[in-house]
Amino acid sequence: MNERAFIIIKPDGVRRGLIGEIVNRFEKKGLRPVYAELKELSGETARSHYGHLKEQVFFDELIAYMTSGPVFAMIVEGRSAVANARSLIGPTNPVKAPPGTIRGDYGSDIDENVIHSSDSLDHASREIQLFFGRTGLLHKL
Ligand code: UDP
Numbered sequence: 001m002n003e004r005a006f007i008i009i010k011p012d013g014v015r016r017g018l019i020g021e022i023v024n025r026f027e028k029k030g031l032r033p034v035y036a037e038l039k040e041l042s043g044e045t046a047r048s049h050y051g052h053l054k055e056q057v058f059f060d061e062l063i064a065y066m067t068s069g070p071v072f073a074m075i076v077e078g079r080s081a082v083a084n085a086r087s088l089i090g091p092t093n094p095v096k097a098p099p100g101t102i103r104g105d106y107g108s109d110i111d112e113n114v115i116h117s118s119d120s121l122d123h124a125s126r127e128i129q130l131f132f133g134r135t136g137l138l139h140k141l
């Protein structure tokens with residue numbers, strides 16, 4: 001089924017010049033970028049995005065990381081986009097992410113794992129509203 005998924009190339013990915021290569025992987029998989037913004041996250045946006053992790057010991061470091069430079073936030077469209085995007089990015093910890101996945105190929109530590117992808121359509125909708133201010137982008141431009 002055709003879906004839209006929400007992706008963030010995190011500050012380390014942008015800093016290291018990986019936007020092109022990463023977008024290319026989504027395109028090769030059949031997930032077409034339909035909207036994107038290069039933007040600096042406010043602390044408030046970063047804390048809201050990762051609000052479910054606020055009790056974790058790594059939370060402050062995570063927020064510092066996510067606000068350390070611009071991110072490339074993007075919506076991709078394609079069949080089973082949410083599940084396909086999660087499978088393309090690989091497991092959370094790059095040490096455990098197999099080669100061939102984005103985190104497996106470009107990341108080396110869980111502190112900087114290059115990329116985010118929503119884990120459900122509901123969360124994609126919430127994240128698109130938070131980042132772009134328009135939930136409608138989940139369905140059409
Ligand atoms: N994270 C971290 N240390 C941890 C676990 C998670 O820094 O021990 C960060 C990491 O950037 C991860 C994000 O918190 O991508 C969200 O964690 P989650 O468990 O939701 O993983 P994801 O859905 O990104 O794979």
Ligand code: MG
Nearest residue numbers: 092117118119
């Ligand atoms: Mg998650």
